[in-house]
Amino acid sequence: MNRTALIDWFLILAIGIAWGASFLFIKVAAPAVGPISLVFYRLLIASIILVPFFIRKEHIKNLKADWKPILFLAFFNAALPFYLFSYAAFDLNAGMMSVLNGTTPLFSFVISLVWLKLGANWMQLLGIAIGIFGLFIFIGYESLEFAFIPILFCLIASFLYAFSSNFIYKIKNIDPTYLATITLFVATFMVFPFIFLEEGINLNHSSNVLLSIGLLGFMCTGLAYMGFVTLIKRTGPVRASTVVLIVPLSGMLWANIFLNEAITTTMWIGCFLIIMGVGLVNFFKEELES
Numbered sequence: 001m002n003r004t005a006l007i008d009w010f011l012i013l014a015i016g017i018a019w020g021a022s023f024l025f026i027k028v029a030a031p032a033v034g035p036i037s038l039v040f041y042r043l044l045i046a047s048i049i050l051v052p053f054f055i056r057k058e059h060i061k062n063l064k065a066d067w068k069p070i071l072f073l074a075f076f077n078a079a080l081p082f083y084l085f086s087y088a089a090f091d092l093n094a095g096m097m098s099v100l101n102g103t104t105p106l107f108s109f110v111i112s113l114v115w116l117k118l119g120a121n122w123m124q125l126l127g128i129a130i131g132i133f134g135l136f137i138f139i140g141y142e143s144l145e146f147a148f149i150p151i152l153f154c155l156i157a158s159f160l161y162a163f164s165s166n167f168i169y170k171i172k173n174i175d176p177t178y179l180a181t182i183t184l185f186v187a188t189f190m191v192f193p194f195i196f197l198e199e200g201i202n203l204n205h206s207s208n209v210l211l212s213i214g215l216l217g218f219m220c221t222g223l224a225y226m227g228f229v230t231l232i233k234r235t236g237p238v239r240a241s242t243v244v245l246i247v248p249l250s251g252m253l254w255a256n257i258f259l260n261e262a263i264t265t266t267m268w269i270g271c272f273l274i275i276m277g278v279g280l281v282n283f284f285k286e287e288l289e290s
Contacts, residue, residue: 008235011234012231016247018219020246020247020249020251023097025216026086030089031089035083035086035090036083036198037195040192042216045216045221047181049217049218050225051185055182059175059178066174070183076163077160077164077180079190084156084160087153088151090150092147094251095261099252099267102271102275103155106132108165111166115166116170134276135270137273138267138271242279248271248274
């Protein structure tokens, strides 16, 4: 393996591991600070990291023309899905949230068929079927019965991520790096007034909670996004999408190691099927777009 390929695989693994860990940090921090406050801290820290790297003077001039998609994505691709996962953390474990988030590429594919009228092949459709079957196995009837709303919130958040990715694909006249960064920045101000419905700005929490907040914003949102942008530029969007195959497994393992969350045989089987479905959808993506 040459040096270039080694760097690419390092980025894929590092981003997948970081995004999987985000659900561990959400599980630890959300019950302590409140879901709205956690979203604000996460957005604020990520914005501080990303804005200096990805926002230029010419971007500021375009704000007046781009304000509609910016506000749309700030709410539906950042503030709302971040909140839904944070709220779900009160009832769901971190491993389950990470696997539910792994359905995002499946939603994205379905939306691209319905909305963007992109084509599909039988392997991708098989991937959707396998992924949905794996989701039902992973969740199980008992979990669905006793935690329906939190599970639904995670699936809605994943759907919003998927819809937003298709939305970004559709508006090709705006640089996606700038768009994603500025939406996080705008979402920070969008969420700020609502933190006073909880405890406002209060850092009087345990070291574990504060560390979780810091790592969630700095590593899992800020640095991981920078790495993902770099990966897309180095390998293209199709190969970069292999990151999503690591997130569910990473999330379950982090939660098992640090929160002692059990990983059952049913969870392994469901997670494997979801990852297989996502893999079939993504690995045959070039045919879909041809």
